[in-house]
Amino acid sequence: MSFFLRQLWKQKPSMYGPVSAVQRDIFLNAERCGIDPGSIALYLPMWGPGNQQDYGPGGLTGINSGVKYQENGLYYTTDNTITYPAHPAINNYGPGPFTVITQMNDIDITYDDYIFQKEYFSLRIISSSSRQFSFGIDLYGQDIGNTYSYQPEGSLDSLAFVYDGGSSSSGLKFYRNGVFQTPNDPTEVIGGTATQDDSAEIFVIGNLTKTFMTSFLYVKAELEYSQIALLSDHPYILLQRNPQRRYFVSATGLPTPVNLAGVPGFNSITWSWESGA
Amino acid sequence: MANEVWVKSLTTITAQDNTAILDATYDPNSASYTGGTPTVIDQSSGENAAGAEMVNLELLVTQGAATDCTAEIWSSESEDGTNYTEYKYSHTVGDTIIQTTDGDGNRYDAGLYVLKAKYTKLVVNSSDDDIDDCTLYATPKLPEIQ
Numbered sequence: 001m002s003f004f005l006r007q008l009w010k011q012k013p014s015m016y017g018p019v020s021a022v023q024r025d026i027f028l029n030a031e032r033c034g035i036d037p038g039s040i041a042l043y044l045p046m047w048g049p050g051n052q053q054d055y056g057p058g059g060l061t062g063i064n065s066g067v068k069y070q071e072n073g074l075y076y077t078t079d080n081t082i083t084y085p086a087h088p089a090i091n092n093y094g095p096g097p098f099t100v101i102t103q104m105n106d107i108d109i110t111y112d113d114y115i116f117q118k119e120y121f122s123l124r125i126i127s128s129s130s131r132q133f134s135f136g137i138d139l140y141g142q143d144i145g146n147t148y149s150y151q152p153e154g155s156l157d158s159l160a161f162v163y164d165g166g167s168s169s170s171g172l173k174f175y176r177n178g179v180f181q182t183p184n185d186p187t188e189v190i191g192g193t194a195t196q197d198d199s200a201e202i203f204v205i206g207n208l209t210k211t212f213m214t215s216f217l218y219v220k221a222e223l224e225y226s227q228i229a230l231l232s233d234h235p236y237i238l239l240q241r242n243p244q245r246r247y248f249v250s251a252t253g254l255p256t257p258v259n260l261a262g263v264p265g266f267n268s269i270t271w272s273w274e275s276g277a
Numbered sequence: 278m279a280n281e282v283w284v285k286s287l288t289t290i291t292a293q294d295n296t297a298i299l300d301a302t303y304d305p306n307s308a309s310y311t312g313g314t315p316t317v318i319d320q321s322s323g324e325n326a327a328g329a330e331m332v333n334l335e336l337l338v339t340q341g342a343a344t345d346c347t348a349e350i351w352s353s354e355s356e357d358g359t360n361y362t363e364y365k366y367s368h369t370v371g372d373t374i375i376q377t378t379d380g381d382g383n384r385y386d387a388g389l390y391v392l393k394a395k396y397t398k399l400v401v402n403s404s405d406d407d408i409d410d411c412t413l414y415a416t417p418k419l420p421e422i423q
Contacts, residue, residue, distance in 0.1 A: 014371055014386065014388050014389065015368040015369060015371055015388050016368055016388045016389035016390065016391065017350060017352065017367030017368040017388065017389070017390050017391065018352055018365065018367045018368075018390065018391065018393065019365075019366070019367060019368070020393070021391040021393060022368075047371060241391075
């Protein structure tokens with residue numbers, strides 16, 4: 001139980017190595033949460049501590065002027081687009097189901113800001129007025145989405161978007177801090193023409209205004225509500241070292257490892273340990 | 278009788294002493310790499326890192342580069358102590374290495390390295406600029422039942 005009691009997920013882990021060990025930890029933690037590790041296409045944790053150096057392949061800030069790592073996050077000072085270097089895991093993926101979970105403090109989001117963009121495919125703010133935002137999918141130039149009364153309050157929010165890959169607005173769900181947000185008008189149909197550059201064969205994040213982003217997770221699958229809630233509350237849970245080296249004393253007086261068994265679907269995740277009795 | 282598992286720290290190892298200028302042009306796989314010869318971190322040796330699961334890393338910068346720069350940790354591993362893998366990037370030190378002379382004498386948290394091979398060599402790769410003099414320290418950590 002120490003995994004929870006120590007609240008490790010609240011602490012942004014320092015970068016550690018080797019890379020293969022970190023990947024193994026992410027994979028094991030993902031499985032524990034009932035997430036297929038192979039569905040994780042991109043994960044930018046913005047490691048701590050301090051003013052993080054640029055670790056992205058090719059350098060995220062190096063090729064994107066006006067963006068910098070600061071205080072364990074990625075900081076957009078003005079309208080900036082983060083171009084993520086081409087990667088087969090992302091680029092070979094066309095429009096389809098996905099989940100995006102990002103921790104961000106978006107001080108001033110506006111129309112046409114987008115969370116990410118891929119060729120013919122973007123998740124962005126397709127309209128805004130009086131603090132009502134329409135988060136939509138721009139799919140081959142056609143917008144689908146829903147309008148929410150969302151007011152960024154300057155605090156670090158966990159925003160999660162789940163999309164089923166279809167062409168209906170009901171297929172896009174928005175969660176704020178792990179809580180499902182009901183669209184203002186579920187029957188509303190948002191249409192329109194995309195204004196983004198659909199020709200870019202790259203994956204870009206951003207075009208956000210005055211935003212501070214501390215993590216970004218892109219999963220090529222629809223995650224369940226419980227998984228969204230877990231990853232929203234505990235954004236660094238996937239990065240914790242796994243297995244945790246925790247022991248307790250059994251009835252026989254011998255230390256035994258805590259055994260943790262995860263099964264698909266976090267709802268049914270089970271905790272068990274050897275009693276030794 | 279209560280048993281506890283403590284995380285025990287072994288004697289700090291000087292993983293790499295770079296008294297010569299660490300040339301940012303070359304990575305540790307280059308024949309022209311200017312870093313010092315690393316000390317082998319040996320999981321089988323009681324004097325060194327016996328049974329250790331990981332090493333906590335610190336980077337002492339005695340004399341920094343002309344400009345602020347970045348330091349990376351690279352590793353090479355072996356299971357027999359003879360045949361080592363090519364050096365591979367592990368991770369980046371999370372703080373900017375402050376330029377000389379402002380940052381001289383600074384000791385930076387260089388992260389954690391999870392030992393996965395019996396023998397490991399850890400070295401520093403400077404990027405952006407040449408670090409004049411730095412030392413990488415590794416303190417082995419192992420869980421021990423009391």
